[in-house]
Amino acid sequence: MTGMFATFGLPEFFAGIIVVALNVYVLTGGADFGGGVWDLLITGPRRERQRDLIAHAIGPIWEANHVWLVLVVVLTFTAFPAAFATLGTVLHVPLALLLVGIVLRGSAFVFRSYGSRTREQRRNWGRIFAVASTLTPLLLGVVIGAVSTGAVGVAQTQIGTVPFRNVYVAPWWSPFPIAVGVLALALFAMLAAVYLAYETRDDALREDFRRRALAAAAAVFVAAFGALAFAHREAPMMRAGLVGSAWALPFQIATGVAALTAIGALWRRRYGVARLAAAAQVSLILWGWALAQFPYVVPPSLTIRNTVAPRITLVIVAWALAAGAVLLIPSLIYLRRTFATRQAR
Amino acid sequence: MTDLLAARSQMAMSLGFHIVFAEIGVAMPLMMVLAEWRWLRTGEREYLELARRWAKGVAILFAVGAASGTVLSFELGLLWPRFMKFAGPIVGVPFSLEGFAFFTEAIFLGIYLYGWDRLSRRAHLLAGIAVAVSGAASAVFVLMVNAWMNTPTGVTMAGETIVAVDPVAGMLSPAAFPQALHMVLAAYASTGLAVAGVHAWMLRRRAARGFHRRALIVALWVGAPAALLQPLSGDISARLVADTQPVKLAALEGQFATERGAPLRIGGWPDAQRATTRFALEIPRGLSLLAYHEWNAEVKGLTAFPRSDWPPLAPVHVSFQLMVALGTAMALVSLWAAWVGWRKREIAEQPWLLRALVVVAPFGFIATELGWMVTEIGRQPWVVQGLLRTSDAVTPMPGLIVPFIVFTLLYLVLGAVVVASIAAMVRDTADEPAGGDAREPLEAGA
Ligand code: HDD
Ligand code: HEM
Numbered sequence A: 001m002t003g004m005f006a007t008f009g010l011p012e013f014f015a016g017i018i019v020v021a022l023n024v025y026v027l028t029g030g031a032d033f034g035g036g037v038w039d040l041l042i043t044g045p046r047r048e049r050q051r052d053l054i055a056h057a058i059g060p061i062w063e064a065n066h067v068w069l070v071l072v073v074v075l076t077f078t079a080f081p082a083a084f085a086t087l088g089t090v091l092h093v094p095l096a097l098l099l100v101g102i103v104l105r106g107s108a109f110v111f112r113s114y115g116s117r118t119r120e121q122r123r124n125w126g127r128i129f130a131v132a133s134t135l136t137p138l139l140l141g142v143v144i145g146a147v148s149t150g151a152v153g154v155a156q157t158q159i160g161t162v163p164f165r166n167v168y169v170a171p172w173w174s175p176f177p178i179a180v181g182v183l184a185l186a187l188f189a190m191l192a193a194v195y196l197a198y199e200t201r202d203d204a205l206r207e208d209f210r211r212r213a214l215a216a217a218a219a220v221f222v223a224a225f226g227a228l229a230f231a232h233r234e235a236p237m238m239r240a241g242l243v244g245s246a247w248a249l250p251f252q253i254a255t256g257v258a259a260l261t262a263i264g265a266l267w268r269r270r271y272g273v274a275r276l277a278a279a280a281q282v283s284l285i286l287w288g289w290a291l292a293q294f295p296y297v298v299p300p301s302l303t304i305r306n307t308v309a310p311r312i313t314l315v316i317v318a319w320a321l322a323a324g325a326v327l328l329i330p331s332l333i334y335l336r337r338t339f340a341t342r343q344a345r
Numbered sequence B: 001m002t003d004l005l006a007a008r009s010q011m012a013m014s015l016g017f018h019i020v021f022a023e024i025g026v027a028m029p030l031m032m033v034l035a036e037w038r039w040l041r042t043g044e045r046e047y048l049e050l051a052r053r054w055a056k057g058v059a060i061l062f063a064v065g066a067a068s069g070t071v072l073s074f075e076l077g078l079l080w081p082r083f084m085k086f087a088g089p090i091v092g093v094p095f096s097l098e099g100f101a102f103f104t105e106a107i108f109l110g111i112y113l114y115g116w117d118r119l120s121r122r123a124h125l126l127a128g129i130a131v132a133v134s135g136a137a138s139a140v141f142v143l144m145v146n147a148w149m150n151t152p153t154g155v156t157m158a159g160e161t162i163v164a165v166d167p168v169a170g171m172l173s174p175a176a177f178p179q180a181l182h183m184v185l186a187a188y189a190s191t192g193l194a195v196a197g198v199h200a201w202m203l204r205r206r207a208a209r210g211f212h213r214r215a216l217i218v219a220l221w222v223g224a225p226a227a228l229l230q231p232l233s234g235d236i237s238a239r240l241v242a243d244t245q246p247v248k249l250a251a252l253e254g255q256f257a258t259e260r261g262a263p264l265r266i267g268g269w270p271d272a273q274r275a276t277t278r279f280a281l282e283i284p285r286g287l288s289l290l291a292y293h294e295w296n297a298e299v300k301g302l303t304a305f306p307r308s309d310w311p312p313l314a315p316v317h318v319s320f321q322l323m324v325a326l327g328t329a330m331a332l333v334s335l336w337a338a339w340v341g342w343r344k345r346e347i348a349e350q351p352w353l354l355r356a357l358v359v360v361a362p363f364g365f366i367a368t369e370l371g372w373m374v375t376e377i378g379r380q381p382w383v384v385q386g387l388l389r390t391s392d393a394v395t396p397m398p399g400l401i402v403p404f405i406v407f408t409l410l411y412l413v414l415g416a417v418v419v420a421s422i423a424a425m426v427r428d429t430a431d432e433p434a435g436g437d438a439r440e441p442l443e444a445g446a
């Protein structure tokens, strides 16, 4: 085996890009899902205004956020086709359910905004939207958790020799993946509440979402420790990476600082700071996962290097990525600027 | 139902669903931009109203197209992991490019939809043009994938596995140009004539004339030229199939024997037992002429190939015949409309033409589905022609009937809701006379 950190080349670059895309998806799309969670948990005297704020925050660029997930999928099958095949095979059930959630959510939101004529219809679509928004992040976390236990990789090698349950259910239906699912849900809900508190101009609403953000931040703590506890038994490699490796300590400290900064800033009503700190916290958790898993794509045997596509494919897609970035980043900034009506508070 | 059949059916259903919204996503933005451009040129408010209403429709349909496209990208892994393991390095490149095209489309659609009164008129129109162009580009890229499955190039094989790839050669496979052309034309023809049909029907019911008349004209400008070109483009496709996939050609024509001066069959039912196509009207030498542009060209028949390489015959032959019939009808009605327009008569005043437009309205979408049946079923038993069999590509997971049922239900719900929403939108148009939309101020531009 080659040195773990010694090699950094095009294959590692692609793995990194995939995590970057996942990171952007989590920060943007994740907050959209989180908005749906608050839509589900809507309470208090300002229900309608809360709901309008959530809808308004999601409205314009829902599709553009969603495309990051597709980018993750496409880059994975392009750069690491064998790993993609394993994920698609063993995680068929949760991925299919994830898809059902995504489809229902995306359509229900649009139909609530454009396609409903009566209040009744609006309410029903709103409910579908909210429930799907809650289940989808759970499943996303479950999938990520399942991969990092190594059970997915093992199951792939046992196809045909052990019962259905062992290959297609057991790898993800166990405490650690589910704990990661809960963690993902809590993180997305926190992100959404912080963003919403930052964005609204209505003081009462801002207080509503500040309280929700604080509650979600507490839930994140509980879920994170829960996941770590289960990792001990189910994902020793993950735990070793997160606790024992050279980069672990600075990483843990940075994550902790971001988390505390987010809470402190919320407490003192510094929403701009809270937003940045919450985003940093979520990103650090994601990168911590990715680094703990390095150099495996699907542990315990599929690595970046042994599943990578031929070099020529990577070179062409890398050029396309560069050209795409030159074209798309200015467009995206233009889009954001077009909507930047409420940035200045 | 075997697992393989369930997987094939789920894939066919998902693609059959997606393709409708993909076509609309390619063609509607063009129509919306044309309407806005007419508004800028003439100052007639009905055109602005039209652009806005179409944009609203695009917003609904775009989200459904995006959602169903996302499903497809996952399904490639869920249903055909071994295909993706095999082909990922080559089809990944056009799929990545399609991703960018789609991204561009989504961003500019956002700018277009929400920028009506935040952008200058010119910038707004340009945003619309960007949507239309990137929509067509995304169709071209994804068609390169399908073309490669039909005529794979750019791979070096050692036994069952690929040892070297040339993704650029893979993207520019022989079928890429004919298929991309045929598909983009199909999108314009299907959507253009469908929208024209809706407005023709409203005109028959004497609803808001000024509005529907203009809508009809814009839709025809998109649909009719494409429908007129489609048979020519189909001929290019057929000749390529004759060169590169002779079994498919034999199947779609119901040609069993290898012969010179083969006849063109109209209708008929291929009978594999007796190795003959029965009940067909035969035009002598027609097939040799069409497929090779030569009276006496030799056409390979099905019996020249092993039985195990035959695709299912009846669906392919019948689908092909119906596609051509529908395409011919669409081209004829388009010719009629072009004639009326050329003579400077008012199309909205021609009751029989309006009736004909209503009749052909769904033909394009039906022809598209049929055409894909021809392409995909006609390629069986291969997923990548000559290189990978469908039965070797399917996931080993048993019980595939379950996801097939779940996704069928999901698509049924989605389909019903889409229909209801669009119907509600069209009804609104009928209720409110042009320019009278109270909910939205008409002033655009800053
Ligand atoms: C509006 C829709 C439409 C219309 C009117 C037609 N087609 Fe078509 N056809 C399609 C829409 C389509 C398509 C978009 O569904 C397909 C499937 C794959 C492709 O590239 O285009 C197709 C495939 C397809 C193929 C198979 C290509 C392959 O397998 O690689 C042939 C030979 C034709 N067409 C020929 C024709 C002819 C001779 C037509 C004469 C009128 C015609 N088509 C009208
Ligand atoms: C361009 C993009 C497309 C790609 C990459 C693609 C890919 C595939 C794949 C991988 C399969 C499964 C393997 C096989 O059966 O050969 C399949 C099957 C199928 N697809 Fe496509 N497809 C495309 C477009 C479409 C569209 C738009 C339709 C519309 C209806 C369609 C209809 C079908 C059908 C009917 C089957 C089942 C064929 C059979 O097994 O008998 N395809 N496609």
Ligand code: HEM
Pocket (backbone or CB within 6 Å): A063, A066, A067, A070, B015, B018, B019, B021, B022, B023, B024, B025, B026, B061, B062, B063, B064, B065, B066, B067, B068, B069, B070, B072, B073, B076, B102, B105, B135, B138, B139, B142, B143, B183
């Ligand atoms: C002939 C076939 C196809 C055409 C013409 C086509 C075209 C399009 C178009 C125009 C869109 C944008 C959505 C819209 O405007 O409504 C789209 C979205 C998409 N399509 Fe297709 N598509 C085809 C087949 C496929 C196939 C086979 C796949 C899968 C592998 C696929 C994957 C996608 C994805 C991933 C998206 C974007 C969804 C998102 O980012 O959220 N398409 N497609």
